[in-house]
Amino acid sequence: MSTIASFGFWSFVGIVAGIYTLFALGVQVQFGFAGLLNFGHVAFMGIGAYTMAILVVKEDMNMWAAAGCGVLLAMLGGVLLGLPTLRLRADYFAITTIAFSEILRYVATNEDRLTGGSQGTINLAGIGKTAQYDDQWRSFLGSVESGLHVGGDVAMLIVVWTVALLAVVAVWLMMKTPWGRVLKSIREDEDAAASLGKNVFAYKLQALVVGAALGAIAGLFYAWQFSYFSPDDFAPLLTFFAWMIVILGGLGKAWTVPVGAIVFGVIFAGTRFFDFPPFSLLDSTERAYLRLIVIGLVIIGLMLFRPQGIFGSRREMVLE
């Protein structure tokens, strides 16, 4: 059976799209609702995944508790990032966020004793020993499989998307509240919000922290899905994938995120089937780079013809 018709392949694409949904939802809260240019979002994913893995392997902690610690630590990371930087102008804030994520990645690469270094989590228990953090996850997934009478991929698909869609609904509900209204007002004009008594800084910090929690949850699923990761998995490119998803789907709405993630995932995976001329002139590694070119072209096309994204509101784009 060819890959394009393989169920296993597409369920993998679906799982990754679900993880991206959670990840990009954080960017949607931070930028789409609160107007924060966070280019270091991948850091929260890394904090969530690494905290969980380290606590399980080194401290023998219950995996669920370790996962909770991962989310909490990512939120704390959001506070620490936000406190000194959120008063900066938007562009300077963007620069410091990308520095934040790169600093963490370099620390993770070099602090082998804490993180396993560039070898990744397999090295967490020390050289010569193979560390695993996901035994508990495997048995959980196994019980989902037997409970629902489905295969492993499908069980993962169901779990990831259940969590992702719950998060989408939660964000959607939050944005309909007066709290969400304040966030949007800050995105529109923070001086106006301040003039009406809103503590702009506190709300930005909250948006950053909520986004950080979502990023960390995505990081946990990433870790569970791949059973192994290294610092290089959390390179800035991943942050920009989240941005692409949010732009593809449309800014300022929660439910556009899963749509953007699926479209992104399909384009990303789909380019590997470009095995007809002229693409067949390229070898498979060269073809792998095509996907970024294709996504770049799609975004350029969107900016030209549908700047609001696939489901964004055109009217909101033209108002001044």
Next chain:
Amino acid sequence: MSTPILAVREVVRTFGGLRAVDGASFDVEQGSITALIGPNGAGKSTLFNVVSGFLSAEGGSVQFEGRRIDRAPSHRIARRGLVRTFQVPRTLTRLSVLDNVLLAASGHPGERLSGLLLRPARARAYERKTRHRAHELLELVRLDKHAQDYAGVLSGGQRKLLDFARVLMTEPRLVLLDEPMAGVNPVLGRQLLEHVLQLRAEGGMTFLFVEHDLAVVMEASDRVIVMNEGRVIASGTPTDVRSDERVVDAYLGVVPPT
């Protein structure tokens, strides 16, 4: 005389070498409608920004209801009951007209995550009450028909009225209006003026406003403060000020004799 609601003392604010506000002092009396006038570049807008916390004062002090506010951030000043409008209305264009007004409600429990999660019923009840009040205010400024529209579709004059409704939603005690009549058609401007007079009469609200239309200033205000080159050069009743030589000089651009 009671203590002034706003006391500005020797406030200084420079931009590089320019002393935009250069030792300005004045009082605003409780329940008054006070006009702040002066030629372009006199420092009126800078002073507004300092009083409302959008710019820090480099010298001097500002007291609101007897408490120093010159070190307080803008949102805290607004919460204490000193709320401003902007010369160019800061309309939140991609929010509905109604949301613009709802946003201004003060002490809304639904604006805090803790309030939302722990006491959702209370947040909902507050939102209902706020909605009711917002519709009243939109009726007051005749924007009720636009309640559900994006605020971005409003004209410049309508935006001024929306700003005004928004300020009233905060239940302020002192309102700073920055050129409330500029760009508003005369009929709407007249309505706005009547609202100001009515609010003062009924609610005891105090207004301090910058305005270039001297006819409006003379008609509406009880006191006039005149600024020139960053300083207050005269203050008094509209009649006093009109006949003041320094004021005439400032407006005619003649260098006052020293």
